[in-house]
Amino acid sequence: MKLFKHQQDAVEFAKTNNGLCALFHDPGLGKTRTSLEVYTQLRAKEPALKLLVVCPLSLINAAWGADIQKFTTFTFAPFRLMGCKIPDIIIINYESLISKNILPQLRNLIIKYPCMCVLDESSRLKNNKSLTTKALLALAPLFKHRIILSGTPMPNNETELWGQIRFVRPDVLDKSFYQFRNKYFHLARNGEQMAPLQGKVMNRMMMRNIMMQGWRYTITPFMRDHLLHKLKPFTHWMKKEEALDLPEKIDQIREVQLSGPEVEAYRDMKNHLVAEIGGQVIAAPVAMTKVMKLRQVTSGFMYGQNSDALVVGKSKLHELEDTIEQLGDQQVIIFVEFHYEIEAIQQLLMSRYGIDQVVTLYAGTQDKEDSISKFQQGKARYLIAHPKSAAHGLTFVNCSTMIFFSLDYSYESHEQARNRIHRIGQRNKCLYIYLIAKATIDETLLAVLRRKADLQSIVHAITKGTMYAGTGNEAQKCSSEVDREELPRSVGV
Secondary structure (H helix, E strand, C coil): CCCCHHHHHHHHHHHHCCCEEEEEECCCCCHHHHHHHHHHHHHHHCCCCEEEEEECCCHHHHHHHHHHHHHCCCCEEEHHHCCCCCCCEEEEEHHHHCCCCHHHHHHHHHHHCCEEEEEECHHHHCCCCCHHHHHHHHHHHHCCEEEEECCCCCCCCHHHHHHHHHHHCCCCCCCCHHHHHHHHCEEEECCEECCCCCCCCCCHHHHHHHHHCCCEEECCHHHHHHHHHHHHHHEEEECHHHHCCCCCEEEEEEEECCCHHHHHHHHHHHHHHHHHHCCCCCCHHHHHHHHHHHHHHHCCEEECCCCCEEECCCHHHHHHHHHHHHHCCCCEEEECCCHHHHHHHHHHHHHHHCHHHEEEECCCCCCHHHHHHHHHCCCCCEEEECHHHCCCCCCCCCCCEEEECCCCCCHHHHHHHHCCCCCCCCCCCEEEEEEEECCCHHHHHHHHHHCCCCHHHHHHHHHCCCCCCCCCHHHHHHHHHHHHCCCCCCCCC
């Protein structure tokens, strides 16, 4: 199969950089195929060259294995399953990479053979303190060629580029992450800029207190341009609209009116949350837990102390049932955030359409490869998935409709999930349906995702009274706030 023009351009770009580059292409543009072609052409000149692919576990067979078989004649195997004869392409997931038993074996292999390394979803290196980042930066000098792939290389801010770029080109950015951060970024809060910290000794407790007060590292447009200009010679960026004539994407909001008991449970939970926060900025893990409780209520349940789900209503579940019925006989992916939702939706769909028509993809799925295969082949009509289990690399162009039953605040996971169907090979318009409980945190979450904001934005919306569950003036106040965030309420978001 012939490469698309943007893929061929990327291959030539990688070869010009001697296989030391970053391919930051939007999800769905065929980064796997592109990097395999780079390896194929480099291998033609270096017959002994091996390829090590580091990727999320879910992509080993579903993405890389499938593309290797489809587009190449190379032998391949997951690292744990290698025999005495070393295959051309070795694939390992990020979690296994840092195993104490595997890392020394991997190092010996890289020393023995000339090797090209591809990091798929390289944003896994966004945390400079993680064991994964440290292990890969230590291994980097041993690889003859290094390519990183990501559709969202800096989901939160540009500080997350440090580990990724250091892996590809260690000579470009500062060896110390903190030197890099202090050079390009500054602390800011509500438009106020903190004096530079260079030369000041800051321990972890002092820095934690600063962050607790709402200060965040940010970058000026000038410094951002300066940083990206420095990376330009070896980073290849490509947006979908620049590369492909893919079908249209259509967003549809279906408002869910909560029942009386659900509204009461939501209002009680929200009032308790506001009282506990007291209008102050709180640590992210604490905020995450409290916001999660509001998200649960909009789906009609609450987790008790023993992790048992207490059902408070089924308004959103009924709306899902109506939506599924209106869609008719077509495949649908349903994204959820909680185990209770998976169980409730699975039970509903199985009772109506049969056990064999429903598969799942989340941490509790026993055979994820089987679920993926059945859905891709059309043997199952419905896939119920958690975004993090189906957010990277998987291709479901056999389907063109997604339903978001519930939402998280992670822009990266959300956009990656959406792009599972809007990618090379899709021939139909892609429909994204959002089930949004009216005048609740659902509306705030969607607004936050659209403006790529963060958890603190959600907490701010709660504590400032811009999100309510109720009727009359309260509902009007929520609607006016959502309008200011430019959140559409019908087709064409």
